[in-house]
Amino acid sequence: AQRVTQPEKLLSVFKGAPVELKCNYSYSGSPELFWYVQYSRQRLQLLLRHISRESIKGFTADLNKGETSFHLKKPFAQEEDSAMYYCALPNTGNQFYFGTGTSLTVIP
């Protein structure tokens, strides 16, 4: 079954420290994965998608098919990065399976 797992519900890092939010997937085929972010009092929005290979707000994510992972990384965390992050895997009909989310807190 297709599935997305985010093992960490909560993650705290100090400002300026590297951050990695983990995402593992289960998918038969070549997946295209997404990261969505929800800042406090804002709507959920797309952060980045695997296929675009962009760096958004300093975040990158590399698809590792061997480890079935799509971890989100940033070398130097900023306070404004504090938010809820969801990894998502598209299904037929453009549905998305979402992970349970990781709440990131960047400590000043």
Place this chain on the structure above:
Amino acid sequence: DGGITQSPKYLFRKEGQNVTLSCEQNLNHDAMYWYRQDPGQGLRLIYYSQIVNDFQKGDIAEGYSVSREKKESFPLTVTSAQKNPTAFYLCASTRGESGYTFGSGTRLTVV
């Protein structure tokens, strides 16, 4: 200014009552979705519609109903059959594989 509008922002429901959550988009997106967001459970798909006058059940459709009479609108009704309706409800739309655009959500509370 294109986007998705959900209303109301907060909604209170009495036991045994049906309530309808509104979702309107002016993005000309074909596909629309309803998700339920609960703490620690992520987003779970309730219903989705890929085209006008057609919709499909998601993973947790029991106790909910939808309609898609217009491309712009995808209202969700939470019926009295939904045993645990208190949650945050998110509507989304997409044109294709570029990802979702989300509404700002409706928080439903049973009183």
